[in-house]
Amino acid sequence: MxxxxxxxxxxxxxxxxxxxxxxxxxxxxxxxxxxxxxxxxxxxxxxxxxxxxxxxxxxxxxxxxxxxxxxxxxxxxxxxxxxxxxxxxxxxxxxxxxxxxxxxxxxxxxxxxxxxxxxxxxxxxxxxxxxxxxxxxxxxxxxxxxxxxxxxxxxxxxxxxxxxxxxxxxxxxxxxxxxFGEKPKYVAKAEPYIAPPVDDCSTRDSDADGVNDCLDKCPGTIKGATVDHNGCAVRLILKGQHFKYDSAELTEKAQGILDDVAGSLIAYPQKNDIEIQGHASSEGTDSYNMKLSQRRAHSVLDYLKMKGVTNNLSAKGYGETQPIADNATEAGKSENRRVELIWIEE
Structure with missing residues:
Protein backbone atom coordinates (compact mmCIF):
# COMPACT_ATOMS: atom_id res chain seq x y z
CA MET A 1 0.00 0.00 0.00
CA PHE A 180 30.26 23.07 -11.28
CA GLY A 181 31.00 26.51 -12.67
CA GLU A 182 28.97 29.61 -13.28
CA LYS A 183 25.40 29.14 -14.41
CA PRO A 184 24.97 30.39 -17.98
CA LYS A 185 22.35 33.06 -18.42
CA TYR A 186 19.37 32.54 -20.65
CA VAL A 187 19.32 34.73 -23.72
CA ALA A 188 16.44 35.58 -25.96
CA LYS A 189 16.50 33.97 -29.35
CA ALA A 190 17.57 36.53 -31.87
CA GLU A 191 14.96 37.13 -34.50
CA PRO A 192 16.43 37.08 -37.99
CA TYR A 193 17.02 40.60 -39.22
CA ILE A 194 15.13 41.40 -42.37
CA ALA A 195 16.45 44.49 -44.03
CA PRO A 196 13.74 46.89 -45.14
CA PRO A 197 13.35 47.20 -48.87
CA VAL A 198 15.61 49.81 -50.34
CA ASP A 199 13.63 52.84 -51.42
CA ASP A 200 15.50 53.75 -54.59
CA CYS A 201 14.10 57.16 -55.46
CA SER A 202 16.38 57.37 -58.49
CA THR A 203 14.16 54.89 -60.32
CA ARG A 204 10.87 56.50 -59.33
CA ASP A 205 9.08 59.46 -60.90
CA SER A 206 5.90 59.88 -58.87
CA ASP A 207 4.48 62.83 -60.80
CA ALA A 208 5.62 61.61 -64.24
CA ASP A 209 7.36 64.87 -65.06
CA GLY A 210 10.57 63.25 -66.32
CA VAL A 211 12.62 64.12 -63.19
CA ASN A 212 13.24 61.29 -60.70
CA ASP A 213 12.06 61.74 -57.12
CA CYS A 214 15.62 62.11 -55.79
CA LEU A 215 16.10 65.31 -57.79
CA ASP A 216 12.52 66.57 -57.95
CA LYS A 217 12.21 69.70 -55.82
CA CYS A 218 8.61 70.30 -56.91
CA PRO A 219 6.59 67.10 -56.38
CA GLY A 220 3.08 66.96 -57.74
CA THR A 221 3.83 68.72 -61.02
CA ILE A 222 0.73 69.66 -63.01
CA LYS A 223 0.11 67.05 -65.68
CA GLY A 224 1.34 68.22 -69.07
CA ALA A 225 3.55 71.01 -67.71
CA THR A 226 7.05 71.62 -68.99
CA VAL A 227 9.53 71.46 -66.08
CA ASP A 228 13.09 72.55 -65.42
CA HIS A 229 15.95 70.31 -64.21
CA ASN A 230 14.58 70.54 -60.66
CA GLY A 231 11.19 69.19 -61.71
CA CYS A 232 9.50 72.59 -61.20
CA ALA A 233 6.89 73.76 -63.68
CA VAL A 234 7.96 76.55 -66.03
CA ARG A 235 5.24 76.38 -68.68
CA LEU A 236 1.81 74.84 -69.18
CA ILE A 237 -0.03 75.07 -72.50
CA LEU A 238 -3.81 74.66 -72.52
CA LYS A 239 -4.78 73.67 -76.05
CA GLY A 240 -8.08 72.82 -77.58
CA GLN A 241 -11.58 74.25 -77.45
CA HIS A 242 -11.46 75.94 -74.06
CA PHE A 243 -13.71 78.92 -74.79
CA LYS A 244 -17.05 79.26 -76.41
CA TYR A 245 -16.93 80.53 -79.98
CA ASP A 246 -15.75 84.11 -80.25
CA SER A 247 -16.00 84.45 -76.46
CA ALA A 248 -13.92 84.50 -73.26
CA GLU A 249 -16.39 82.22 -71.48
CA LEU A 250 -14.75 78.96 -70.37
CA THR A 251 -16.20 75.67 -71.52
CA GLU A 252 -16.99 72.92 -68.99
CA LYS A 253 -14.02 71.00 -70.31
CA ALA A 254 -11.75 73.99 -69.68
CA GLN A 255 -13.14 74.42 -66.18
CA GLY A 256 -12.36 70.76 -65.41
CA ILE A 257 -8.77 71.21 -66.59
CA LEU A 258 -8.37 74.41 -64.56
CA ASP A 259 -9.81 72.65 -61.48
CA ASP A 260 -6.91 70.20 -61.70
CA VAL A 261 -4.44 73.02 -62.23
CA ALA A 262 -5.75 74.91 -59.21
CA GLY A 263 -5.72 71.78 -57.04
CA SER A 264 -2.10 71.10 -57.92
CA LEU A 265 -1.02 74.70 -57.33
CA ILE A 266 -2.65 74.64 -53.90
CA ALA A 267 -1.38 71.15 -52.88
CA TYR A 268 2.16 71.70 -54.16
CA PRO A 269 2.65 75.46 -54.15
CA GLN A 270 5.44 77.06 -56.11
CA LYS A 271 5.68 80.63 -54.91
CA ASN A 272 6.68 81.96 -58.32
CA ASP A 273 4.56 84.59 -60.03
CA ILE A 274 2.58 83.15 -62.91
CA GLU A 275 1.80 85.01 -66.10
CA ILE A 276 -1.30 83.80 -67.92
CA GLN A 277 -0.89 84.40 -71.63
CA GLY A 278 -3.69 84.42 -74.18
CA HIS A 279 -2.89 83.60 -77.82
CA ALA A 280 -5.00 83.60 -80.96
CA SER A 281 -4.82 82.34 -84.53
CA SER A 282 -4.63 84.63 -87.56
CA GLU A 283 -8.41 84.62 -88.12
CA GLY A 284 -9.86 88.10 -87.62
CA THR A 285 -8.05 91.43 -87.33
CA ASP A 286 -4.92 91.90 -85.26
CA SER A 287 -6.68 94.36 -82.97
CA TYR A 288 -9.66 92.08 -82.37
CA ASN A 289 -7.47 89.03 -81.70
CA MET A 290 -5.36 91.02 -79.24
CA LYS A 291 -8.42 92.07 -77.21
CA LEU A 292 -9.95 88.56 -77.33
CA SER A 293 -6.75 86.91 -76.15
CA GLN A 294 -6.51 89.46 -73.32
CA ARG A 295 -10.09 88.75 -72.18
CA ARG A 296 -9.48 85.00 -72.32
CA ALA A 297 -6.31 85.29 -70.24
CA HIS A 298 -8.22 87.31 -67.63
CA SER A 299 -10.99 84.72 -67.64
CA VAL A 300 -8.48 82.00 -66.72
CA LEU A 301 -6.93 84.26 -64.04
CA ASP A 302 -10.31 84.97 -62.46
CA TYR A 303 -11.21 81.28 -62.41
CA LEU A 304 -7.96 80.26 -60.72
CA LYS A 305 -8.33 82.99 -58.11
CA MET A 306 -11.87 81.84 -57.44
CA LYS A 307 -10.52 78.31 -56.84
CA GLY A 308 -8.12 79.55 -54.17
CA VAL A 309 -4.80 79.85 -55.99
CA THR A 310 -2.59 82.20 -53.97
CA ASN A 311 0.22 82.78 -56.46
CA ASN A 312 0.64 86.29 -57.79
CA LEU A 313 -1.18 85.98 -61.15
CA SER A 314 -1.08 88.34 -64.09
CA ALA A 315 -2.91 88.14 -67.42
CA LYS A 316 -1.69 89.34 -70.79
CA GLY A 317 -3.01 88.94 -74.34
CA TYR A 318 -0.56 88.38 -77.20
CA GLY A 319 -3.09 88.05 -80.01
CA GLU A 320 -1.60 86.36 -83.03
CA THR A 321 1.95 87.65 -82.48
CA GLN A 322 3.46 84.39 -81.12
CA PRO A 323 2.25 81.49 -83.25
CA ILE A 324 3.60 78.00 -82.53
CA ALA A 325 2.18 76.41 -85.69
CA ASP A 326 1.36 77.31 -89.31
CA ASN A 327 -1.75 79.49 -89.53
CA ALA A 328 -2.20 78.33 -93.13
CA THR A 329 -3.80 75.08 -91.91
CA GLU A 330 -6.76 74.42 -89.66
CA ALA A 331 -4.61 72.19 -87.48
CA GLY A 332 -2.04 74.95 -87.13
CA LYS A 333 -4.70 77.53 -86.28
CA SER A 334 -6.06 75.19 -83.56
CA GLU A 335 -2.57 74.93 -82.07
CA ASN A 336 -2.19 78.69 -82.01
CA ARG A 337 -5.50 79.27 -80.20
CA ARG A 338 -4.21 78.56 -76.72
CA VAL A 339 -3.64 79.78 -73.17
CA GLU A 340 -0.23 79.40 -71.53
CA LEU A 341 0.76 79.58 -67.88
CA ILE A 342 4.33 80.82 -67.51
CA TRP A 343 6.13 80.53 -64.14
CA ILE A 344 8.31 83.61 -63.73
CA GLU A 345 11.77 82.81 -62.39
CA GLU A 346 12.47 84.43 -59.05
Whole structure:
Protein backbone atom coordinates (compact mmCIF):
# COMPACT_ATOMS: atom_id res chain seq x y z
CA MET A 1 0.00 0.00 0.00
CA UNK A 2 2.83 2.39 0.86
CA UNK A 3 4.39 1.79 -2.54
CA UNK A 4 1.19 2.78 -4.31
CA UNK A 5 0.79 5.89 -2.16
CA UNK A 6 4.34 7.02 -2.83
CA UNK A 7 4.04 6.52 -6.58
CA UNK A 8 0.69 8.30 -6.64
CA UNK A 9 2.09 11.25 -4.70
CA UNK A 10 5.10 11.55 -6.96
CA UNK A 11 2.92 11.43 -10.05
CA UNK A 12 0.62 14.14 -8.71
CA UNK A 13 3.58 16.32 -7.80
CA UNK A 14 5.03 15.97 -11.29
CA UNK A 15 1.73 16.63 -13.03
CA UNK A 16 0.68 19.44 -10.71
CA UNK A 17 3.62 21.63 -11.54
CA UNK A 18 3.61 21.16 -15.30
CA UNK A 19 1.37 24.26 -15.83
CA UNK A 20 4.04 26.36 -14.10
CA UNK A 21 6.48 25.78 -16.96
CA UNK A 22 8.12 28.82 -18.34
CA UNK A 23 9.99 27.97 -21.52
CA UNK A 24 13.30 29.74 -21.70
CA UNK A 25 14.01 31.46 -24.94
CA UNK A 26 17.29 29.62 -25.21
CA UNK A 27 18.58 27.04 -22.70
CA UNK A 28 22.36 27.24 -22.27
CA UNK A 29 23.09 25.31 -19.07
CA UNK A 30 25.17 22.17 -19.75
CA UNK A 31 27.21 21.93 -16.55
CA UNK A 32 28.53 18.83 -14.81
CA UNK A 33 27.42 18.24 -11.22
CA UNK A 34 27.72 15.94 -8.21
CA UNK A 35 24.66 14.82 -6.27
CA UNK A 36 25.07 13.23 -2.81
CA UNK A 37 21.87 11.73 -1.43
CA UNK A 38 20.34 9.75 1.44
CA UNK A 39 17.81 6.95 0.85
CA UNK A 40 14.96 5.32 2.69
CA UNK A 41 14.15 1.81 1.43
CA UNK A 42 10.79 0.12 1.83
CA UNK A 43 11.57 -3.52 1.12
CA UNK A 44 9.24 -5.86 -0.62
CA UNK A 45 7.67 -8.74 1.24
CA UNK A 46 9.69 -11.21 -0.82
CA UNK A 47 12.87 -10.16 1.04
CA UNK A 48 11.35 -10.90 4.49
CA UNK A 49 13.31 -7.91 5.70
CA UNK A 50 12.75 -4.67 7.56
CA UNK A 51 12.85 -1.25 5.94
CA UNK A 52 16.22 0.45 5.92
CA UNK A 53 18.44 3.40 5.11
CA UNK A 54 21.33 4.20 2.87
CA UNK A 55 23.07 6.80 0.81
CA UNK A 56 25.07 7.40 -2.30
CA UNK A 57 26.57 9.79 -4.77
CA UNK A 58 25.68 10.72 -8.33
CA UNK A 59 27.83 12.35 -10.99
CA UNK A 60 25.89 13.83 -13.89
CA UNK A 61 25.67 16.29 -16.73
CA UNK A 62 22.89 18.59 -17.91
CA UNK A 63 22.36 17.72 -21.55
CA UNK A 64 19.71 20.20 -22.64
CA UNK A 65 16.46 21.82 -21.54
CA UNK A 66 14.86 18.46 -20.76
CA UNK A 67 17.51 15.79 -20.14
CA UNK A 68 20.17 14.96 -17.53
CA UNK A 69 22.44 11.90 -17.68
CA UNK A 70 23.82 10.60 -14.38
CA UNK A 71 25.88 7.73 -12.94
CA UNK A 72 24.94 6.81 -9.36
CA UNK A 73 26.51 4.58 -6.76
CA UNK A 74 24.80 3.64 -3.48
CA UNK A 75 24.87 1.53 -0.35
CA UNK A 76 21.78 0.49 1.63
CA UNK A 77 21.34 -1.77 4.64
CA UNK A 78 18.55 -3.16 6.78
CA UNK A 79 17.75 -6.10 9.04
CA UNK A 80 15.65 -9.17 8.42
CA UNK A 81 14.68 -12.64 9.61
CA UNK A 82 17.49 -14.16 7.58
CA UNK A 83 20.25 -11.86 8.77
CA UNK A 84 21.31 -8.31 7.94
CA UNK A 85 21.00 -7.21 4.32
CA UNK A 86 23.66 -5.15 2.53
CA UNK A 87 22.96 -3.69 -0.92
CA UNK A 88 25.71 -2.00 -2.92
CA UNK A 89 25.32 -1.05 -6.55
CA UNK A 90 25.00 1.58 -9.18
CA UNK A 91 22.83 2.73 -12.06
CA UNK A 92 23.08 4.79 -15.20
CA UNK A 93 20.14 7.22 -15.04
CA UNK A 94 18.36 9.32 -17.61
CA UNK A 95 16.22 12.11 -16.18
CA UNK A 96 13.55 13.91 -18.20
CA UNK A 97 12.58 17.36 -16.90
CA UNK A 98 9.11 18.47 -17.87
CA UNK A 99 10.42 22.05 -17.68
CA UNK A 100 13.31 23.90 -16.09
CA UNK A 101 12.45 26.48 -13.48
CA UNK A 102 13.11 27.17 -9.83
CA UNK A 103 10.87 24.18 -9.08
CA UNK A 104 11.38 21.48 -11.74
CA UNK A 105 9.54 18.11 -11.84
CA UNK A 106 11.15 15.21 -13.66
CA UNK A 107 10.78 11.54 -14.51
CA UNK A 108 13.72 9.14 -14.17
CA UNK A 109 14.71 5.71 -15.44
CA UNK A 110 17.87 3.82 -14.48
CA UNK A 111 19.58 0.54 -15.34
CA UNK A 112 22.44 -1.02 -13.43
CA UNK A 113 23.76 -3.76 -11.19
CA UNK A 114 23.70 -4.46 -7.47
CA UNK A 115 25.55 -6.83 -5.13
CA UNK A 116 23.17 -8.24 -2.54
CA UNK A 117 24.27 -9.92 0.67
CA UNK A 118 21.87 -11.50 3.16
CA UNK A 119 23.97 -12.80 6.02
CA UNK A 120 26.68 -14.86 4.27
CA UNK A 121 24.78 -15.27 0.99
CA UNK A 122 25.82 -12.80 -1.71
CA UNK A 123 25.03 -12.39 -5.37
CA UNK A 124 25.30 -9.81 -8.13
CA UNK A 125 22.18 -9.07 -10.08
CA UNK A 126 20.43 -6.67 -12.43
CA UNK A 127 18.40 -3.69 -11.24
CA UNK A 128 16.04 -1.40 -13.06
CA UNK A 129 14.51 1.75 -11.54
CA UNK A 130 11.75 4.13 -12.55
CA UNK A 131 10.21 7.04 -10.72
CA UNK A 132 9.27 10.69 -10.40
CA UNK A 133 10.97 13.53 -8.61
CA UNK A 134 11.38 17.26 -8.20
CA UNK A 135 14.30 19.63 -7.78
CA UNK A 136 14.29 23.05 -6.15
CA UNK A 137 16.93 25.63 -7.00
CA UNK A 138 18.25 27.29 -3.84
CA UNK A 139 21.10 29.06 -5.66
CA UNK A 140 22.88 28.87 -9.00
CA UNK A 141 25.18 26.15 -7.63
CA UNK A 142 22.88 24.38 -5.19
CA UNK A 143 19.62 22.48 -5.73
CA UNK A 144 17.61 20.28 -3.37
CA UNK A 145 16.37 17.13 -5.10
CA UNK A 146 14.08 14.29 -4.13
CA UNK A 147 12.56 11.38 -6.00
CA UNK A 148 10.55 8.22 -5.39
CA UNK A 149 11.59 5.10 -7.31
CA UNK A 150 10.36 1.60 -7.86
CA UNK A 151 13.27 -0.84 -8.08
CA UNK A 152 13.23 -4.25 -9.72
CA UNK A 153 16.09 -6.61 -8.75
CA UNK A 154 16.90 -10.00 -10.30
CA UNK A 155 19.86 -11.93 -8.87
CA UNK A 156 19.92 -14.63 -11.57
CA UNK A 157 19.81 -17.81 -9.46
CA UNK A 158 22.28 -16.54 -6.85
CA UNK A 159 19.89 -17.86 -4.18
CA UNK A 160 20.53 -14.96 -1.82
CA UNK A 161 17.01 -15.46 -0.55
CA UNK A 162 15.53 -18.92 -0.65
CA UNK A 163 12.44 -19.22 -2.78
CA UNK A 164 13.05 -16.30 -5.19
CA UNK A 165 15.71 -14.30 -6.97
CA UNK A 166 13.37 -11.42 -7.88
CA UNK A 167 12.79 -8.52 -5.52
CA UNK A 168 10.63 -5.41 -5.63
CA UNK A 169 11.59 -2.42 -3.48
CA UNK A 170 10.62 1.23 -3.15
CA UNK A 171 13.24 3.92 -2.47
CA UNK A 172 12.79 7.53 -1.43
CA UNK A 173 15.89 9.64 -2.11
CA UNK A 174 16.67 13.09 -0.76
CA UNK A 175 19.83 15.00 -1.54
CA UNK A 176 21.44 17.98 -3.17
CA UNK A 177 22.80 18.77 -6.61
CA UNK A 178 25.96 20.85 -6.84
CA UNK A 179 26.70 22.04 -10.40
CA PHE A 180 30.26 23.07 -11.28
CA GLY A 181 31.00 26.51 -12.67
CA GLU A 182 28.97 29.61 -13.28
CA LYS A 183 25.40 29.14 -14.41
CA PRO A 184 24.97 30.39 -17.98
CA LYS A 185 22.35 33.06 -18.42
CA TYR A 186 19.37 32.54 -20.65
CA VAL A 187 19.32 34.73 -23.72
CA ALA A 188 16.44 35.58 -25.96
CA LYS A 189 16.50 33.97 -29.35
CA ALA A 190 17.57 36.53 -31.87
CA GLU A 191 14.96 37.13 -34.50
CA PRO A 192 16.43 37.08 -37.99
CA TYR A 193 17.02 40.60 -39.22
CA ILE A 194 15.13 41.40 -42.37
CA ALA A 195 16.45 44.49 -44.03
CA PRO A 196 13.74 46.89 -45.14
CA PRO A 197 13.35 47.20 -48.87
CA VAL A 198 15.61 49.81 -50.34
CA ASP A 199 13.63 52.84 -51.42
CA ASP A 200 15.50 53.75 -54.59
CA CYS A 201 14.10 57.16 -55.46
CA SER A 202 16.38 57.37 -58.49
CA THR A 203 14.16 54.89 -60.32
CA ARG A 204 10.87 56.50 -59.33
CA ASP A 205 9.08 59.46 -60.90
CA SER A 206 5.90 59.88 -58.87
CA ASP A 207 4.48 62.83 -60.80
CA ALA A 208 5.62 61.61 -64.24
CA ASP A 209 7.36 64.87 -65.06
CA GLY A 210 10.57 63.25 -66.32
CA VAL A 211 12.62 64.12 -63.19
CA ASN A 212 13.24 61.29 -60.70
CA ASP A 213 12.06 61.74 -57.12
CA CYS A 214 15.62 62.11 -55.79
CA LEU A 215 16.10 65.31 -57.79
CA ASP A 216 12.52 66.57 -57.95
CA LYS A 217 12.21 69.70 -55.82
CA CYS A 218 8.61 70.30 -56.91
CA PRO A 219 6.59 67.10 -56.38
CA GLY A 220 3.08 66.96 -57.74
CA THR A 221 3.83 68.72 -61.02
CA ILE A 222 0.73 69.66 -63.01
CA LYS A 223 0.11 67.05 -65.68
CA GLY A 224 1.34 68.22 -69.07
CA ALA A 225 3.55 71.01 -67.71
CA THR A 226 7.05 71.62 -68.99
CA VAL A 227 9.53 71.46 -66.08
CA ASP A 228 13.09 72.55 -65.42
CA HIS A 229 15.95 70.31 -64.21
CA ASN A 230 14.58 70.54 -60.66
CA GLY A 231 11.19 69.19 -61.71
CA CYS A 232 9.50 72.59 -61.20
CA ALA A 233 6.89 73.76 -63.68
CA VAL A 234 7.96 76.55 -66.03
CA ARG A 235 5.24 76.38 -68.68
CA LEU A 236 1.81 74.84 -69.18
CA ILE A 237 -0.03 75.07 -72.50
CA LEU A 238 -3.81 74.66 -72.52
CA LYS A 239 -4.78 73.67 -76.05
CA GLY A 240 -8.08 72.82 -77.58
CA GLN A 241 -11.58 74.25 -77.45
CA HIS A 242 -11.46 75.94 -74.06
CA PHE A 243 -13.71 78.92 -74.79
CA LYS A 244 -17.05 79.26 -76.41
CA TYR A 245 -16.93 80.53 -79.98
CA ASP A 246 -15.75 84.11 -80.25
CA SER A 247 -16.00 84.45 -76.46
CA ALA A 248 -13.92 84.50 -73.26
CA GLU A 249 -16.39 82.22 -71.48
CA LEU A 250 -14.75 78.96 -70.37
CA THR A 251 -16.20 75.67 -71.52
CA GLU A 252 -16.99 72.92 -68.99
CA LYS A 253 -14.02 71.00 -70.31
CA ALA A 254 -11.75 73.99 -69.68
CA GLN A 255 -13.14 74.42 -66.18
CA GLY A 256 -12.36 70.76 -65.41
CA ILE A 257 -8.77 71.21 -66.59
CA LEU A 258 -8.37 74.41 -64.56
CA ASP A 259 -9.81 72.65 -61.48
CA ASP A 260 -6.91 70.20 -61.70
CA VAL A 261 -4.44 73.02 -62.23
CA ALA A 262 -5.75 74.91 -59.21
CA GLY A 263 -5.72 71.78 -57.04
CA SER A 264 -2.10 71.10 -57.92
CA LEU A 265 -1.02 74.70 -57.33
CA ILE A 266 -2.65 74.64 -53.90
CA ALA A 267 -1.38 71.15 -52.88
CA TYR A 268 2.16 71.70 -54.16
CA PRO A 269 2.65 75.46 -54.15
CA GLN A 270 5.44 77.06 -56.11
CA LYS A 271 5.68 80.63 -54.91
CA ASN A 272 6.68 81.96 -58.32
CA ASP A 273 4.56 84.59 -60.03
CA ILE A 274 2.58 83.15 -62.91
CA GLU A 275 1.80 85.01 -66.10
CA ILE A 276 -1.30 83.80 -67.92
CA GLN A 277 -0.89 84.40 -71.63
CA GLY A 278 -3.69 84.42 -74.18
CA HIS A 279 -2.89 83.60 -77.82
CA ALA A 280 -5.00 83.60 -80.96
CA SER A 281 -4.82 82.34 -84.53
CA SER A 282 -4.63 84.63 -87.56
CA GLU A 283 -8.41 84.62 -88.12
CA GLY A 284 -9.86 88.10 -87.62
CA THR A 285 -8.05 91.43 -87.33
CA ASP A 286 -4.92 91.90 -85.26
CA SER A 287 -6.68 94.36 -82.97
CA TYR A 288 -9.66 92.08 -82.37
CA ASN A 289 -7.47 89.03 -81.70
CA MET A 290 -5.36 91.02 -79.24
CA LYS A 291 -8.42 92.07 -77.21
CA LEU A 292 -9.95 88.56 -77.33
CA SER A 293 -6.75 86.91 -76.15
CA GLN A 294 -6.51 89.46 -73.32
CA ARG A 295 -10.09 88.75 -72.18
CA ARG A 296 -9.48 85.00 -72.32
CA ALA A 297 -6.31 85.29 -70.24
CA HIS A 298 -8.22 87.31 -67.63
CA SER A 299 -10.99 84.72 -67.64
CA VAL A 300 -8.48 82.00 -66.72
CA LEU A 301 -6.93 84.26 -64.04
CA ASP A 302 -10.31 84.97 -62.46
CA TYR A 303 -11.21 81.28 -62.41
CA LEU A 304 -7.96 80.26 -60.72
CA LYS A 305 -8.33 82.99 -58.11
CA MET A 306 -11.87 81.84 -57.44
CA LYS A 307 -10.52 78.31 -56.84
CA GLY A 308 -8.12 79.55 -54.17
CA VAL A 309 -4.80 79.85 -55.99
CA THR A 310 -2.59 82.20 -53.97
CA ASN A 311 0.22 82.78 -56.46
CA ASN A 312 0.64 86.29 -57.79
CA LEU A 313 -1.18 85.98 -61.15
CA SER A 314 -1.08 88.34 -64.09
CA ALA A 315 -2.91 88.14 -67.42
CA LYS A 316 -1.69 89.34 -70.79
CA GLY A 317 -3.01 88.94 -74.34
CA TYR A 318 -0.56 88.38 -77.20
CA GLY A 319 -3.09 88.05 -80.01
CA GLU A 320 -1.60 86.36 -83.03
CA THR A 321 1.95 87.65 -82.48
CA GLN A 322 3.46 84.39 -81.12
CA PRO A 323 2.25 81.49 -83.25
CA ILE A 324 3.60 78.00 -82.53
CA ALA A 325 2.18 76.41 -85.69
CA ASP A 326 1.36 77.31 -89.31
CA ASN A 327 -1.75 79.49 -89.53
CA ALA A 328 -2.20 78.33 -93.13
CA THR A 329 -3.80 75.08 -91.91
CA GLU A 330 -6.76 74.42 -89.66
CA ALA A 331 -4.61 72.19 -87.48
CA GLY A 332 -2.04 74.95 -87.13
CA LYS A 333 -4.70 77.53 -86.28
CA SER A 334 -6.06 75.19 -83.56
CA GLU A 335 -2.57 74.93 -82.07
CA ASN A 336 -2.19 78.69 -82.01
CA ARG A 337 -5.50 79.27 -80.20
CA ARG A 338 -4.21 78.56 -76.72
CA VAL A 339 -3.64 79.78 -73.17
CA GLU A 340 -0.23 79.40 -71.53
CA LEU A 341 0.76 79.58 -67.88
CA ILE A 342 4.33 80.82 -67.51
CA TRP A 343 6.13 80.53 -64.14
CA ILE A 344 8.31 83.61 -63.73
CA GLU A 345 11.77 82.81 -62.39
CA GLU A 346 12.47 84.43 -59.05
Missing amino acids: LKKNLLTSATLIGMGFVPLAQAADQFLDNRWYVAPFASYVETGGDRKAADGWGGGLGVGKIIDEHFNAELRGFYQGFGGTNGPWDLAGGTADLQYYFFRDKFSPYAVMGLGAMNTCASANCGVGFIGEAGLGVSYEVADNLLIRSDVRYRYNNNFNAHVQSGTDEFHDMTVNLGVVIP
